Amino acid sequence: xxxxxxxxxxxxxxxxxxxxxxxxxxxxxxxxxxxxxxxxxxxxxxxxxxxxxxxxxxxxxxxxxxxxxxxxxxxxxxxxxxxxxxxxxxxxxxxxxxxxxxxxxxxxxxxxxxxxxxxxxxxxxxxxxxxxxxxxxxxxxxxxxxxxxxxxxxxxxxxxxxxxxxxxxxxxxxxxxxxxxxxxxxxxxxxxxxxxxxxxxxxxxxxxxxxxxxxxxxxxxxxxxxxxxxxxxxxxxxxxxxxxxxxxxxxxxxxxxxxxxxxxxxxxxxxxxxxxxxxxxxxxxxxxxxxxxxxxxxxxxxxxxxxxxxxxxxxxxxxxxxxxxxxxxxxxxxxxxxxxxxxxxxxxxxxxxxxxxxxxxxxxxxxxxxxxxxxxxxxxxxxxxxxxxxxxxxxxxxxxxxxxx
Numbered sequence: 001x002x003x004x005x006x007x008x009x010x011x012x013x014x015x016x017x018x019x020x021x022x023x024x025x026x027x028x029x030x031x032x033x034x035x036x037x038x039x040x041x042x043x044x045x046x047x048x049x050x051x052x053x054x055x056x057x058x059x060x061x062x063x064x065x066x067x068x069x070x071x072x073x074x075x076x077x078x079x080x081x082x083x084x085x086x087x088x089x090x091x092x093x094x095x096x097x098x099x100x101x102x103x104x105x106x107x108x109x110x111x112x113x114x115x116x117x118x119x120x121x122x123x124x125x126x127x128x129x130x131x132x133x134x135x136x137x138x139x140x141x142x143x144x145x146x147x148x149x150x151x152x153x154x155x156x157x158x159x160x161x162x163x164x165x166x167x168x169x170x171x172x173x174x175x176x177x178x179x180x181x182x183x184x185x186x187x188x189x190x191x192x193x194x195x196x197x198x199x200x201x202x203x204x205x206x207x208x209x210x211x212x213x214x215x216x217x218x219x220x221x222x223x224x225x226x227x228x229x230x231x232x233x234x235x236x237x238x239x240x241x242x243x244x245x246x247x248x249x250x251x252x253x254x255x256x257x258x259x260x261x262x263x264x265x266x267x268x269x270x271x272x273x274x275x276x277x278x279x280x281x282x283x284x285x286x287x288x289x290x291x292x293x294x295x296x297x298x299x300x301x302x303x304x305x306x307x308x309x310x311x312x313x314x315x316x317x318x319x320x321x322x323x324x325x326x327x328x329x330x331x332x333x334x335x336x337x338x339x340x341x342x343x344x345x346x347x348x349x350x351x352x353x354x355x356x357x358x359x360x361x362x363x364x365x366x367x368x369x370x371x372x373x374x375x376x377x378x379x380x381x382x383x384x385x386x387x388x389x390x391x392x393x394x395x396x397x398x399x400x401x402x403x404x405x
Contacts, residue, residue, distance in 0.1 A: 009232050010047035013134050014055040016149040016206075016227075019120070023047070024232045031229070038151055042123035051233055052119070052128035053137050055150040056157075058242075060086055060113040061133060061167040063160070063195035067106045073097055077111045088113045092239040093246065100163050108195060110165050114242055124248050131245070132238040135167045137230040141203050145183065145220065147175065148205035148227055154179060156186065160197045166190060175209035180217045187218075327352065330377055334370035336363050343396075351402040352380055357394060361387055364395035371399060379403055 011022040011030055019041035024030035026049075036042070043050045062084075066076040077097045081088050088095045096112040112133060121127075135157040140146055142162045148155055154170040168186070172179035190196035202220045204211070205227035214222040324347050331337065331354065340363075344355035358364035364387035372382050380401030387395035 008047070009049045009051065010043055011051045011053060011137065011230060011232055012041045012043060012128070013053035013137060013230060014150040017152055019151075022230055022232075026232050027234050028232060029229045030232050037122070040120035040122040042121060043126040043128070045126070049130075049235065050126065050128045052121070052131045053134040053230070054119070054131060054242075055134050055153070056155045056167045056169050057150075057153070058115055058117050059133050059167070060111070060115065061135075061164070062111045062113075063100070063165040063190070063193070064109050064111060065106050065194055066109050070099060070102075070107065073099060073107060073109055077109060081111065081113060086113060093241040094243075096238060096240055098163075100160060100165060108160065108165070110163070112240065114240055116243070119242050119244055121245075124245075127245055127249055127252070130233065130235075130238050131240045131242060132233050133164075133167060135164055136238075137233060138228060139231060140164055141201065143198055143200045144203050145187075145199055145201070146203040146205060147209075154206075156183060158186075158190070158196070158199070160195075165195065175204075175206065175214075177217070179209075180214060184218060327377075330374055331371060333374055334367055336367040336370060339363050340367055349403075351400075352382075353398075353400045355396065355398045357396050358387070359394050361389045361393060361395040364397045368397050368399060377401070 008025050009023065010033070011024070013020055013022065015035065018038045019036040021033040021036065021041065021044065022030035023033045033044075060081070062081075064077065064080045066073055066080065068076055074095075074097045078088060078090055078095065081095070094114050098110045098112075100108040100110055102108070134150060135146075135155070140157060140159045140162070142159055144159055146157045146159075148157075150169070154172060154175060156166075156168060156170060157164055158166040166186075170179055170182055172182055187196060187199070199220055202214055202218060202222040204214075204222060204224040207224070209222075209224075211222040211224060214220070327347055328345070331342075336358075339359055341357045342354060343357060344353070346353040356367075358367060368382075368384065368387065371377060380403065382399045382401035384397065384399040387397040389395050
């Protein structure tokens with residue numbers, strides 16, 4: 001199935017009775033795409049560039065001779081609007097100033113100023129890239145007065161040379177005597193201002209009005225012809241943009257940023273949750289592996305503890321530093337031990353107790369003091385009562401000690 005070719009540009013404009021959608025390339029004649037309603041219109045999805053042509057009722061389209069330097073035309077145009085009682089913002093989105101021609105330090109200038117009116121878009125999802133005056137989308141006849149309809153309302157457009165200098169809706173609903181009187185009044189006022197050049201004809205893009213009557217009342221030759229197809233405005237030809245469209249674009253930008261932030265935040269949170277879940281899963285796997293290893297080592301650990309207990313029990317017998325014979329040798333190290341008679345000996349790895357007899361009291365004192373000074377017996381903290389003297393000057397002694405005492 002062949003793909004639908006994307007249209008380069010879409011132009012929404014007010015037709016004679018309803019809004020119309022036209023498509024085409026920049027600077028070229030457009031092709032009618034479809035008609036919508038008289039209350040408003042909406043852009044399609046396919047266009048790469050969207051242009052909204054507003055009817056004359058949305059604009060002040062006025063000519064003026066302004067004196068001064070070309071770079072000051074905009075400031076002079078704003079002063080001109082202020083003198084006429086028209087409030088306008090000093091920005092290119094609200095007021096467009098075009099130099100039409102110059103003569104002796106004065107410039108014929110066309111001033112386009114947007115009125116504070118709601119834009120007739122039924123769907124603001126797709127906003128226009130540019131906004132322009134409807135009459136500027138047509139190749140107007142030079143030095144002429146052109147009459148056409150916009151959404152059922154009569155509109156007049158006046159050119160100076162090939163340039164549009166004035167455009168306004170008429171208060172008359174039909175092209176009758178009242179409408180012709182209104183046209184004469186417009187031309188008279190523009191003539192007094194010196195902005196109206198030599199008009200050559202009246203062009204009728206409507207199927208009403210008597211050309212002979214119009215020529216008789218206005219003095220201008222009138223003829224009827226078909227309204228030409230609009231021309232797609234060149235990119236950048238207009239910087240005008242209604243305030244409600246600017247506000248809607250800013251709102252869409254904020255919503256887009258909010259959605260982007262929410263999306264990024266959601267992505268980060270999801271990534272963090274995934275990371276935590278992955279780490280938790282790895283930690284659980286590691287825990288299960290450790291549990292399996294511990295379960296495998298538990299029987300071996302039990303056997304190791306049994307071996308350790310057996311070794312601890314056998315240690316006194318196999319450790320030269322703690323076996324009973326070695327401890328007894330330490331008790332026999334003092335020179336005075338040769339005179340001692342051991343009557344009681346009790347030893348465990350944690351406790352020792354001994355009693356003995358010396359032929360003299362002085363030897364008993366010397367022996368017990370010597371035992372306390374032996375380095376190998378110091379951990380036992382030997383202590384006991386003073387030796388007991390017998391009637392024959394012999395003495396009995398007793399010593400006790402232990403590592404926990």
